[in-house]
Amino acid sequence: MEANKKNKVKKLGSGSIEEEEVENDKGMIRKGPWSVEEDVILSNYVATHGDGRWNALARSAGTNLYSMLRWLNYLRPDVRRGNITLHEQITILDLHSRWGNRWSKIAEHLPGRTDNEIKNYWRTRVSKQARQLNCDVNSKIFRDALRYVWMPLLQERLQSNSQMEHPNATQAYSSDSSSSASLGIQQFCSESDQQVMSNHGVLVHSIVEDEPGICPSMNNETFEYTNIPLGDSGDLMLESLCNNDDNIYGFCHDFVMTLE
DNA sequence: AACTGAGGCAACCGCCCATAC
DNA sequence: TGTATGGGCGGTTGCCTCAGT
Structure with a gap:
């Protein structure tokens, strides 16, 4: 299952799924699956500035609107993966x-x-x-x-x-x-x-x-x-x-x- | 081999609340 | 005090994988 997840991430990152850019009241934001590049940008940003200010990040770095969720649910180093014990x-x-x-x-x-x-x-x-x-x-x-x-x-x-x-x-x-x-x-x-x-x-x-x-x-x-x-x-x-x-x-x- | 349905999970959405102005 | 903004949270959706046929 873990391997499947990795494959999935890689596949998503390869741009196999259409990405979408939409405009809302917060400005131009990108939707859709995260790319490897975006993950790197997000990780580097958090390493430098700490977490928080997610919308600012999304705008300045051009990453996905859901930076916070991506970080909290996936990229954060202490996230445990695998079966619930x-x-x-x-x-x-x-x-x-x-x-x-x-x-x-x-x-x-x-x-x-x-x-x-x-x-x-x-x-x-x-x-x-x-x-x-x-x-x-x-x-x-x-x-x-x-x-x-x-x-x-x-x-x-x-x-x-x-x-x-x-x-x-x-x-x-x-x-x-x-x-x-x-x-x-x-x-x-x-x-x-x-x-x-x-x-x-x-x-x-x-x-x-x-x-x-x-x-x-x-x-x-x-x-x-x-x-x-x-x-x-x-x-x-x-x-x-x-x-x-x-x-x-x-x-x-x-x-x-x-x-x- | 192809199809299908179910399960798992990441991503999306909208609401609420706290805070700044 | 009222309004705007942004973060947090819970509900929902949709995609991918896999097992069964």
């Missing part, structure tokens, strides 16, 4: 559950990742998940599934990867049947559902360390997110989920299956 996925899901589509704010917590990259990840991976389940990506059930199914699943995978790399290290938490979350699952699920959950590392806990835990609680007919102290919140969350909707585990089951 498990840890980064967990972070994105967690922060999005708290802040919504505040991509730039989320990106601040992922060094080297741009808001554009995170946004793309969300749209191509997470939204896709919602589509497969025929539900809205912003729906309550999907957000709950993200938090109580997908995130623990990613956490579990992260743990097992870490375990493989460092077999003698102590696990942060256990996925065996004696854990409080698993006991909660046993209490509220059918055996087959429990098996599915267990097989896929579905545990219930909060990964949030820097803020109070967020979990759903009953509130008359609907339930909503409220802050509660961290700790044995897992069982409480699970109980709330199950009391609220008997079908939640069916949904979670489907959810886990679509992650395969």
Whole structure:
């Protein structure tokens, strides 16, 4: 994929795609893919003058209007490229559950990742998940599934990867049947559902360390997110989920299956 | 080999807000 | 205080690649 990207850049730079020059209220500006020359000009400009003053750069150096985006999303030396790691996925899901589509704010917590990259990840991976389940990506059930199914699943995978790399290290938490979350699952699920959950590392806990835990609680007919102290919140969350909707585990089951 | 559809991602667009004048 | 300007941000679009047929 990386090679493809390089080829793509080279191809774009070769002028295979029509470039466009347009006039708007900011003057004559060029649109279209970036050329290698423009990248060099932009890099040199930032090295000399620092970033900022993007429009001035675009006008004086004749580079693309979107100098800022090009620099921030592509040329900046600390930009990380490649797949989003498990840890980064967990972070994105967690922060999005708290802040919504505040991509730039989320990106601040992922060094080297741009808001554009995170946004793309969300749209191509997470939204896709919602589509497969025929539900809205912003729906309550999907957000709950993200938090109580997908995130623990990613956490579990992260743990097992870490375990493989460092077999003698102590696990942060256990996925065996004696854990409080698993006991909660046993209490509220059918055996087959429990098996599915267990097989896929579905545990219930909060990964949030820097803020109070967020979990759903009953509130008359609907339930909503409220802050509660961290700790044995897992069982409480699970109980709330199950009391609220008997079908939640069916949904979670489907959810886990679509992650395969 | 050619075609097609889906996925991934860079680029584009428009709005909002802060700041300068 | 009102207006102009520019940067930042989030939503959307469109191109390229690749897998499947």
